[in-house]
Amino acid sequence: DIQMTQSPSSLSASVGDRVTITCRASQGISNYLAWFQQKPGKAPKSLIYGASSLQSGVPSKFSGSGSGTDFTLTISGLQPEDFATYYCQQYNNYPYTFGQGTKLEMK
Amino acid sequence: QVQLVQSGAEVKKPGSSVKVSCKSSGGTFSTYAISWVRQAPGQGLEWMGGIIPIFGTADYAQKFQGRVTIIADESTSTAYMELSSLRSEDTAVYYCARGLGGKIDYWGQGTLVTVSS
Numbered sequence: 001d002i003q004m005t006q007s008p009s010s011l012s013a014s015v016g017d018r019v020t021i022t023c024r025a026s027q028g029i030s031n032y033l034a035w036f037q038q039k040p041g042k043a044p045k046s047l048i049y050g051a052s053s054l055q056s057g058v059p060s061k062f063s064g065s066g067s068g069t070d071f072t073l074t075i076s077g078l079q080p081e082d083f084a085t086y087y088c089q090q091y092n093n094y095p096y097t098f099g100q101g102t103k104l105e106m107k
Numbered sequence: 108q109v110q111l112v113q114s115g116a117e118v119k120k121p122g123s124s125v126k127v128s129c130k131s132s133g134g135t136f137s138t139y140a141i142s143w144v145r146q147a148p149g150q151g152l153e154w155m156g157g158i159i160p161i162f163g164t165a166d167y168a169q170k171f172q173g174r175v176t177i178i179a180d181e182s183t184s185t186a187y188m189e190l191s192s193l194r195s196e197d198t199a200v201y202y203c204a205r206g207l208g209g210k211i212d213y214w215g216q217g218t219l220v221t222v223s224s
Contacts, residue, residue, distance in 0.1 A: 034210055043202055043217050044152065049210035087152055091209030095168035096142070096154040
């Protein structure tokens with residue numbers, strides 16, 4: 001199975017900040033990488049697919065990049081509603097695997 | 108607008124089975140993959156398997172092989188996930204999710220399955 005490793009596991013930031021979360025795959029996955037946002041007690045929400053393409057309705061403050069094994073999610077101009085847990089997922093090979101999550105907390 | 112509506116919470120005894128449904132509305136059902144993802148309390152997301160209804164055969168994570176069955180009923184636009192030989196470690200929220208080519212765009216609301224004697 002492909003292992004997905006996110007860093008950091010937790011991140012403290014302030015409203016208005018720009019933050020970056022990284023995700024590393026244990027082997028190359030081309031650009032078959034997605035990012036999800038999850039708030040407590042809620043289902044995940046799809047943000048990005050294909051490493052850098054925004055899902056419909058997702059604001060442009062979210063951006064993704066990378067290919068192969070190294071990927072990043074950047075969130076600009078943090079707002080209170082952005083504080084959540086973020087997961088990456090590879091869908092290049094079965095089983096599709098997720099990173100362990102990055103909890104973004106308000107400073 | 109696509110909606111995935113899942114069945115309600117379940118409490119099951121160890122060793123029993125649970126079947127969770129996921130009804131799709133507002134979009135094409137047959138050609139989109141339905142994945143099942145679970146989340147144990149306080150833990151991350153875990154992909155269990157998926158199916159493309161028009162093809163009918165499911166793919167499963169090795170971890171769940173032999174214990175999980177995923178099927179899809181095109182006539183009712185509903186997918187099902189059945190997990191057998193339940194143990195306490197299977198206590199989790201189970202999500203269905205829809206997508207094309209592996210990428211997920213919509214999620215169900217989740218179904219809490221509690222395994223307890």
